[in-house]
Amino acid sequence: MLSQSIEDYLKAIYEIESSEGKVSTSALSEKLGVSPASVTSMVKKLSERKLITHKRYQGVKLTPAGRKIALEIIRHHRLVELYLKEALGVPWDQVHQEAEKWEHVLSEDLEDRIDKFLGYPVTDPHGSPIPRRDGTMIVRQCNALVDVEPDTLVKVVEVSDHDPELLRYLGGIGLYPETEMTVVSKQPFKGPIIVELTGKEHPIGRNAAKYIMVEKARN
């Protein structure tokens, strides 16, 4: 059995690997909210256990074994997020923090029951793909909203779950995964991006728009 700490590190490494490519000590330190020195010592332990590889002063990489575990945890996390929303009506801006705790205590049996209850879902409430039991995961091709040209019809693919505040705002304007909307304009001087959905226009800050992934709608 792996400690919760180890699971958290592996998950964080996976996530940074996906978004940044390189996984540095400081990035991990930042993400996990622990000191760089603590990261170094845990990295040493994870290397010894062959869950990651590590070259001093250069980053860290998951081994296949480590990646498998990371994906199991992420699977737990995302299944639980969706379950809490569907079965218990937990609002989408709260499911993440609950799932952070639940992901570590979910038995295989319960994982299967939840998966079945939900009808073997493919994405969580934020549009993130749910890894399969075998450790594979379908990644959808998409762009950050901030990079889309004005006058484009797009479909929301995925929204980052890291900021509840943002999720509440987006929920308020009806912006969810699978929603279609038009990028109306990008205001100059790093101003907001204006999108139109359900007939209304809404401003979305550039920073927030980095965390909203979309694809061109076929039209």
Added chain:
Amino acid sequence: MLSQSIEDYLKAIYEIESSEGKVSTSALSEKLGVSPASVTSMVKKLSERKLITHKRYQGVKLTPAGRKIALEIIRHHRLVELYLKEALGVPWDQVHQEAEKWEHVLSEDLEDRIDKFLGYPVTDPHGSPIPRRDGTMIVRQCNALVDVEPDTLVKVVEVSDHDPELLRYLGGIGLYPETEMTVVSKQPFKGPIIVELTGKEHPIGRNAAKYIMVEKARN
């Protein structure tokens, strides 16, 4: 926030207090599966935090604050047990071990949602009363099956959840809380107790019968 360990100790103390009256170091050691020395040191910590009182070489007692916490954990445990059975179809002999983990990660918000989903239930799948949020709990008056005279019609009130094996057997013969049955006979030489339910007779060992609580059925 309290550590999982502290929560486990408080719950164990509550349970031993209920069933044995006196809570000794060795009883705790046994129940929690840790050495007596470990219990002593944790007891010291819990005393300092005013969650229990302790006189050297005599037992331990919960303070009102400690009891409140113990009951909160037990409330979590029992709500989760029932929830897993009702919402996800987990068999009653498995809900206990799942709940042992979940009881520590349940937020107040989720507790309320589960409580509501279940229609504010009063007992868990084993018939144990679910403490209310305010820290009160209704205790039903009952006797161990082993102490009942033959030829009595009884109603099952509660079955201990500590042994999955026993629960599977009882489930197999249809013996659940609220079930009515007749105590047919007590075989001599510490032999089994014979009960009749749904027209069939079934033997129940004396030891098992200590863990089945019943009340006289009104008839």
Added chain:
DNA sequence: AAAGAAATTTAGACAAGGCTAAAATAATTT
């Protein structure tokens, strides 16, 4: 290319929560 800045690692400490072995106290037997 050297200096300064930033990132990483090492060294050493600490808190939690466990353990074993030995000492102290209480309970039981003779």
Added chain:
DNA sequence: AAATTATTTTAGCCTTGTCTAAATTTCTTT
């Protein structure tokens, strides 16, 4: 009542996962 046995506590150690401060190494700037 003394001796033996059982229970509880103390003393000291270990592991996990964290921290700070100091030493390295790498990167950036001049």
